[in-house]
Amino acid sequence: MSGARVPPEGDAAGAPARAGLLRRAVDVRAGELGALALSFAYFFALLCGYYVLRPIRDEMGISRGVDKLPVLFTGTFVAMAVASPLFGWLASRWPRHRLITWAYHFFALDLVLFCALxxxxxxxxxxxxxxxVWAAVYNLFVTSVFWSFMTDVFTSEQGKRLFGFISAGGGLGALAGPLVTSWLARPLGGANLLLASALLLEVSVACVVLLERWARAGAARRGAAATADREQAVGGTVWSxxxxVLASPYLLAxxxxxxxxxxxxTFLYFQQAHLVAAATSDRGARTALFARIDLVVNVCTLLLQTLVTGQVLKRLGVAVGLGIAPALTAAGYAVLGVSPALVVLAPFQGLRRAAQYAILRPSRELLFTVVSREERYKSKNFIDTVVFRGGDMLSGWLYAGLAGLGLGVAGTSWVSVPLSLVWLALGVYLGREQRRRAGAAG
Structure with missing residues (x-):
């Protein structure tokens, strides 16, 4: 497996004292503090900027009616299908850090253009x-690229110790974003919030530059070959x-x-949209409700990331980390099937999304610490973008079809229970295979 990794030496003189404070929350070791701090700040700025936008996006999504959501999901998939090969082409030609910085500059410019419109x-x-559609593409691309970069910097063993804390940076950013929107939407207006998000994206770019310098310093200590490796493009072709994904059972799973x-x-998103639309027709009230749901989710996520994620991954393993969210989803859908109300859906949504962001996401990223660099940047990006949004599109039309057959929130919840159990079984298989591959790699 190729790819430069953060070395276990060479931090500044004051690092032991700072690391001693961090060890109360995370198992950080000598030489890892600089990369950990930069990664935390990087993910904070990235998700804070996105969650400034998310309540605006969600309200725009239902502004013309919930029945238009499948069309929006289809448009998002088409946009992803166009963008993913372009990303693959760029990854074949540009070094990784240059690809990331220019991609983020591009998205920041988009936000400025939307602000002007x-x-x-x-x-x-x-x-x-x-x-x-743009916000959906943006969210997946910037976070997928972030985690590709993280799995290129950290080993599987380091990821189990550090990814939970790094995820907490994103969780804190996701908590701050809705607060920024709630506090500043009225005095600044929605358009200026787009500029605030663009500024946070440029902060992420600065973190990428500094983190790459840190990684290069470690590569230089390992020799000229390691240094040259960080300057190389990922290589391959647009479709590589x-x-x-089609050839590897591990990647296909x-x-x-x-x-x-x-x-x-998607099913839960549509159910939430229907119940919120039924609860109020006031656009401001709906935006505020979406923001409050995001706030509750992000508080729970941050608590789990800080206190639980690292222990789950280090002590119980990736299989458990991948299985928690599907198990909660199956149980939650069963309860929602019995009592299909917003008062039931809101806490279910909060708990499930918190488990997804705090535990499932870092667990899933560990799957890509045991694959090649090309698979890490290209196959992972294909799965995170085209497969993800393709699944959104198919799920959206499936939900619309089930609703057309007369299945409401309760009926679609019961359809989701067996699907969640299959999802759970896949998570257990992937976790065991990741452990086998990591052991084989030494």
Whole structure:
């Protein structure tokens, strides 16, 4: 397996004292503190910027009616299907750190353009839908690239110790984002919040640059070959990220795991949209409700990331980490099937999404610490974007079809229970295979 890794030496003189404070929360070791702090800040800025946008996106998504959501999901999938080969082409030619920084610059420029359209009141008929699709593409691409970079910097053993704390940086950012939106939406206006998000994205770029310098310093201590390796492009062809997914049972199972994750996410998202739309027709109230749900989810996520994730991955393993969210989903859907109400869905959504972001996400990223660099950047990106949004699209139309047959929130919940159990079985298989591969790699 190729790829430079963070070395266990060479931190600054004050690192032992700082690391001693961090060890109360995370098992950080000598030489890892700089990368850990930068990674934490990177993920904080990235998710804070996205969660500033998310309540705006969600309200725009239902502004023309919940029945339009499958169309938006289809548009998102088409956008992903176009963007993923382009990303593969760029990854074949550019060094990883340059690819990441320019991709983030591109998305920041997009936010400035959306801000201008909003302020000039241009494209009122299509801008809300375009922004919804763009935000969905943006979210998956920037977070997928983040975790690809993390799995390229840290080993599987380091990831089990550190990814939970790094995820807490994202959890804290996800907590701060809705608060920023709640506090500043009225005095600044939604358009200026887009500029705030763009600024946070540029902070992420600065973290990438500093983290790459740190990694290069470690590579230099290992020799000229390691240094040259960090300057190389990922290589391969535009489509080389797809072929391994079809050929490898491990990557194919990872893709199926994501597909079933999207079914759970999409069904619950549609159920939430229906129940919220039924609860109020006021757009401001709906945006505030979405923001409050996000806030509850992110508080729970941060607590789990800080106190639970690292212990689960280090002591219980990846299989348990991948199985917790599917098990909660199956149980929650069974309860929602009996009592299909917003008062039941809101805590279910909060607990399930918290488990997904705090435990499932870092567990899933560990799957890619035991694959090749090309699979890490290209196959992972294909799974995280095209498969994910393709699953959203298929799940959206499946939900619409079931609703057309007369299945409401209760009926679709019972359909989701057996699918969640299959999802659980896939998680157990992937966790065991990851442990086998990590052991074989030494």
């Amino acid at each position: 909003w302020k000039l009141e241009l494209g009122k008929g299509w801008v809300p839908f375009a922004f919804y 990220g797809i072929r391994p 990872s893709a199926l795991y994501i597909l079933l994750l999207t079914v759970a996410n």
